[in-house]
Amino acid sequence: MGWLRIFGARWRGLLSKRQLDQDLDAELRAHLEMLTEENIRRGMSPVEARYAARREFGGVEQTKELHRRQRSIQFLDALVIDLRFALRGLGKRPAFALVAILTVALGIGSTTAVFSVVDRILFRSLPYPHDDRLVSFGDTAPFEANEFVLGPDYVDWKKAQTPFRSVTSFVPGGADCDLTEQNPVRLKCALVESSFLPTFGIEPFLGRNFTSEEDRPNAARVALISYGLWRSRFASDGHLPGRTISLDGRPTVVVGVLPAQFEMPNLGHDDILVPAALDGSTDRRPTARQTILRVFARLKPGISIQQAAAAMQPLFEQSLNYVPPQFRHEVSFRVRSLRDRQIQDARVASWVLLGAVLAVLLVACTNVANLLLARATSRMRELAVRTALGASRGRLVRQALTESLLLGVLGGLAGCWFAQLLLRLFVSIAPDGIPRLEQASIDVRVLLFALAVSLCSGILFGLGAALGRPAPELLTGKENRPTARGLLRQVLVTVQIAVSLMLLAGAGLLLRSLWKLETVALGMDANSVITAGIDLAAYRYPDSAKQLAFFHQLEARLKHMPGVTSLALSDTLPPSGGMQATFLSSIEIPGHAKFSAGTGGMIGYRYVTPGYFRALGIPIQRGRGFAEEDRSPRERPVILSEALAKKLFPGGEEPLGKSFRFGLQNGWRTIVGVAGDVKNNGLAAPADPEFYLPWKNETEGYFRSAHVIVQSAIHPQGVADWIRGETAAIDPTVPVTIEVMTTRVAKLTGRPRFTAVLLSLFAGMDVLLAGIGIYGVVAFLVTQQTREIGIRIALGATPGSVLGMVFRNMARWTAAGAAFGILGAWLCSRFLESLLFEVRAHDPFLLGAALLVLVAVAFLAGWIPARRAMQVDPMMALRYE
Amino acid sequence: MAPPRGEVLQGTLDLIVLQTLELMGPLHGYGIAQRVQQVSRDLLKLNQGTLYPALLRLEQRGWICSKWGASENNRKAKYYSLTRAGQKQLLRETESWERMTALMARLLGGTEGA
Numbered sequence: 001m002g003w004l005r006i007f008g009a010r011w012r013g014l015l016s017k018r019q020l021d022q023d024l025d026a027e028l029r030a031h032l033e034m035l036t037e038e039n040i041r042r043g044m045s046p047v048e049a050r051y052a053a054r055r056e057f058g059g060v061e062q063t064k065e066l067h068r069r070q071r072s073i074q075f076l077d078a079l080v081i082d083l084r085f086a087l088r089g090l091g092k093r094p095a096f097a098l099v100a101i102l103t104v105a106l107g108i109g110s111t112t113a114v115f116s117v118v119d120r121i122l123f124r125s126l127p128y129p130h131d132d133r134l135v136s137f138g139d140t141a142p143f144e145a146n147e148f149v150l151g152p153d154y155v156d157w158k159k160a161q162t163p164f165r166s167v168t169s170f171v172p173g174g175a176d177c178d179l180t181e182q183n184p185v186r187l188k189c190a191l192v193e194s195s196f197l198p199t200f201g202i203e204p205f206l207g208r209n210f211t212s213e214e215d216r217p218n219a220a221r222v223a224l225i226s227y228g229l230w231r232s233r234f235a236s237d238g239h240l241p242g243r244t245i246s247l248d249g250r251p252t253v254v255v256g257v258l259p260a261q262f263e264m265p266n267l268g269h270d271d272i273l274v275p276a277a278l279d280g281s282t283d284r285r286p287t288a289r290q291t292i293l294r295v296f297a298r299l300k301p302g303i304s305i306q307q308a309a310a311a312m313q314p315l316f317e318q319s320l321n322y323v324p325p326q327f328r329h330e331v332s333f334r335v336r337s338l339r340d341r342q343i344q345d346a347r348v349a350s351w352v353l354l355g356a357v358l359a360v361l362l363v364a365c366t367n368v369a370n371l372l373l374a375r376a377t378s379r380m381r382e383l384a385v386r387t388a389l390g391a392s393r394g395r396l397v398r399q400a401l402t403e404s405l406l407l408g409v410l411g412g413l414a415g416c417w418f419a420q421l422l423l424r425l426f427v428s429i430a431p432d433g434i435p436r437l438e439q440a441s442i443d444v445r446v447l448l449f450a451l452a453v454s455l456c457s458g459i460l461f462g463l464g465a466a467l468g469r470p471a472p473e474l475l476t477g478k479e480n481r482p483t484a485r486g487l488l489r490q491v492l493v494t495v496q497i498a499v500s501l502m503l504l505a506g507a508g509l510l511l512r513s514l515w516k517l518e519t520v521a522l523g524m525d526a527n528s529v530i531t532a533g534i535d536l537a538a539y540r541y542p543d544s545a546k547q548l549a550f551f552h553q554l555e556a557r558l559k560h561m562p563g564v565t566s567l568a569l570s571d572t573l574p575p576s577g578g579m580q581a582t583f584l585s586s587i588e589i590p591g592h593a594k595f596s597a598g599t600g601g602m603i604g605y606r607y608v609t610p611g612y613f614r615a616l617g618i619p620i621q622r623g624r625g626f627a628e629e630d631r632s633p634r635e636r637p638v639i640l641s642e643a644l645a646k647k648l649f650p651g652g653e654e655p656l657g658k659s660f661r662f663g664l665q666n667g668w669r670t671i672v673g674v675a676g677d678v679k680n681n682g683l684a685a686p687a688d689p690e691f692y693l694p695w696k697n698e699t700e701g702y703f704r705s706a707h708v709i710v711q712s713a714i715h716p717q718g719v720a721d722w723i724r725g726e727t728a729a730i731d732p733t734v735p736v737t738i739e740v741m742t743t744r745v746a747k748l749t750g751r752p753r754f755t756a757v758l759l760s761l762f763a764g765m766d767v768l769l770a771g772i773g774i775y776g777v778v779a780f781l782v783t784q785q786t787r788e789i790g791i792r793i794a795l796g797a798t799p800g801s802v803l804g805m806v807f808r809n810m811a812r813w814t815a816a817g818a819a820f821g822i823l824g825a826w827l828c829s830r831f832l833e834s835l836l837f838e839v840r841a842h843d844p845f846l847l848g849a850a851l852l853v854l855v856a857v858a859f860l861a862g863w864i865p866a867r868r869a870m871q872v873d874p875m876m877a878l879r880y881e
Numbered sequence: 882m883a884p885p886r887g888e889v890l891q892g893t894l895d896l897i898v899l900q901t902l903e904l905m906g907p908l909h910g911y912g913i914a915q916r917v918q919q920v921s922r923d924l925l926k927l928n929q930g931t932l933y934p935a936l937l938r939l940e941q942r943g944w945i946c947s948k949w950g951a952s953e954n955n956r957k958a959k960y961y962s963l964t965r966a967g968q969k970q971l972l973r974e975t976e977s978w979e980r981m982t983a984l985m986a987r988l989l990g991g992t993e994g995a
Contacts, residue, residue: 058928
């Protein structure tokens with residue numbers, strides 16, 4: 001422990017330097033005086049005595065220096081000196097300091113802000129112990145983005161599987177449920193197995209998990225509630241477990257409370273977990289009720305995802321025997337990590353943004369490196385003097401690095417503040433559906449990242465200036481042109497131009513893709529259309545008769561709304577997906593062969609009231625739309641979309657009047673019309689074929705939720721209030737979600753717009769920084785060449801030829817940067833491919849435009865110093881230096 | 882002829898200072914220097930200034946401690962005294978020094994005797 005004490009003593013020495021110096025002075029003075037007195041006593045004269053004392057004592061200053069060195073930590077001492085020196089240096093040139101710090105802050109701030117968002121998506125561990133061992137597995141099919149498992153398969157697989165330590169499932173679709181006590185609330189309930197929490201390694205915060213006995217059909221009802229619900233609804237009651245609540249009108253025992261950081265593996269916001277009570281049946285008859293499950297598992301130690309997939313493959317192939325033959329080749333098996341399942345397509349965009357922001361950081365660092373190099377050039381003489389006085393190379397490098405690290409850290413501090421602002425901006429403009437965005441914050445982990453980035457950038461941009469060797473020949477006073485550094489600076493600018501060009505090209509691609517997406521033909525007229533989504537609670541409207549009665553009443557009331565051009569009800573709305581669907585192969589037309597090569601893809605259908613086509617401005621291209629008479633049970637009409645009509649009647653055959661049936665349980669219908677195609681599966685995907693069925697006055701289908709569609713010239717707020725009022729007049733507990741159709745459409749472009757806006761922002765920053773960098777280097781070179789330019793002008797060079805000289809030099813590295821940039825953009829743009837809509841990743845037109853912008857910026861930035869070069873006064877220039 | 886003056890080895894100086902403080906009790910730097918010269922009868926000639934870094938080193942190791950006080954002629958001076966750790970250290974160093982001198986004596990005595 002001795003060294004620790006010494007270190008402590010030295011540390012104190014460092015902190016109370018002045019006090020210790022004074023103490024030592026006093027002590028040494030006393031010593032010398034005592035020596036002098038002694039000498040006087042021995043008979044010397046006072047002057048002689050003092051000299052003798054000095055001689056005996058030895059060098060006072062050397063002693064002090066030795067003492068100082070003994071009591072301090074040399075490295076830290078030097079650091080303090082370096083820091084003071086660096087601070088003084090920055091203080092002396094506030095403009096330089098400000099520009100450098102702002103540039104670094106811009107780079108680090110944007111990097112930190114983006115990192116705080118993508119860290120949650122790409123790197124940070126999920127809130128489960130050993131989260132990297134968790135996987136999701138199941139069948140994949142063209143009609144579903146996530147893997148799923150059918151109930152009977154699940155029962156078989158769970159018994160026979162080998163690669164997983166435990167397997168669990170939940171029933172997707174997080175059903176609404178209602179807490180039916182006083183102040184009833186609508187909640188989200190998830191149906192999970194009793195093995196759910198143990199598989200994810202989660203312990204309830206209070207109480208216990210439900211047992212496998214409680215997870216059986218017809219067992220007494222139990223529930224686990226979320227931490228949030230426990231706080232808000234049950235006032236953090238520690239004795240809640242064991243209490244009975246009323247859930248959907250049935251008594252349910254709360255057995256436990258989930259921990260605060262608990263998260264559903266599909267990132268759903270469920271308030272209550274209830275046992276799924278799967279009955280363990282392996283009934284595979286077509287009439288059996290087949291549950292669809294989301295299945296998760298924890299891998300056994302040492303098993304990789306690929307191994308697990310290989311081990312499950314035989315089980316999957318067995319189950320495939322039960323799949324109707326025509327579907328088999330469309331179904332495959334997949335195991336993927338839980339993270340992959342959660343972030344879905346956010347991965348590409350995350351990497352693109354992270355890459356873009358690192359490019360901004362690189363360009364910012366390059367700019368600061370350039371600034372420092374310029375400053376080092378002007379300080380050559382000072383450094384040469386220090387070398388001549390005996391400063392070692394290492395000492396000078398350390399000094400220079402201290403300076404750049406100080407800049408890095410100061411910039412990092414400002415950057416963290418900037419990151420906070422940027423993050424707030426991101427969150428405010430972000431669309432729905434970016435995983436975990438709401439959790440993003442500048443926390444310790446992100447701050448550590450910012451610190452690491454600051455230090456790395458400090459070293460990165462300091463290195464060039466630090467490693468330059470000061471030449472002692474400079475002291476002779478002869479002119480010395482530091483060509484090597486000039487070259488380094490030009491290389492740095494070349495890098496800037498290349499990187500900026502790549503970003504600019506990427507941003508161009510995304511913007512063009514966004515523009516295409518926003519101007520895509522919807523097939524309908526979204527203007528002045530207002531929609532109201534209405535969801536009926538299952539416990540209040542348990543059967544379709546009651547549901548239908550509600551909507552019937554609502555329709556009757558809304559008909560009298562003033563200023564409404566047209567009104568319609570439908571179960572689902574374009575252009576987002578989510579409509580009911582059937583396979584093409586289930587559709588029959590008499591006299592036509594049924595489609596039998598696979599499922600044929602999904603064919604969507606909606607129930608609509610007659611006003612639907614008019615309200616949304618969907619053209620009826622042939623035949624007629626629905627009429628009120630079609631809503632009586634005797635009429636069985638159907639209207640096809642154009643795409644479906646083409647698919648079913650490929651030879652230009654007349655569809656009108658033909659019979660049509662989908663699924664054996666549905667009766668025959670008559671095709672009465674063909675409507676125009678409408679985007680119904682998001683904006684990017686081609687419109688799925690679909691057909692329309694009339695919304696009947698009698699029970700048919702499933703109507704727990706529906707949309708009211710109103711086209712009206714009056715103010716949306718008035719319409720919204722009217723709909724709310726009329727709905728509340730029938731049943732005040734029914735929630736109504738009002739949306740303006742144009743907003744609803746715009747939401748679909750939210751994700752691409754977000755990515756495009758951010759990438760453009762970063763590209764803009766990059767180009768700005770590169771412009772500043774080019775300006776700096778050209779100005780530096782012009783200053784360096786002032787004398788040469790002066791001589792040329794004196795010898796008769798025209799301003800034009802001087803300008804040409806400056807630009808020729810600049811053109812060389814701009815061209816080099818552009819060449820590398822084009823190459824880089826060409827190579828990198830394929831990473832963007834999955835984000836693009838109707839734009840080729842290698843679009844020469846866009847690349848050319850980006851190049852043009854960059855070259856324009858480069859020449860604009862070069863123009864200012866170049867003009868100065870033209871105006872060099874030869875007399876002044878020759879006297880220069 | 883005057884005997885040649887010995888150079889002061891660093892470890893030796895430490896030992897001498899500790900031994901002096903053990904014998905004389907609390908002393909200021911000047912006193913220690915005087916005492917060292919007196920005892921060594923000018924065999925050892927040290928620049929008195931070099932004493933101070935040594936004192937600091939010993940203090941940092943916790944073997945001595947210092948306190949401001951008044952000297953005989955009422956001058957403000959810093960007094961150094963041995964700590965318990967210092968006493969133990971002195972004992973250790975004396976032992977090792979004795980071992981070393983015994984070894985040297987045997988080595989040199991052996992060659993003389995042969």
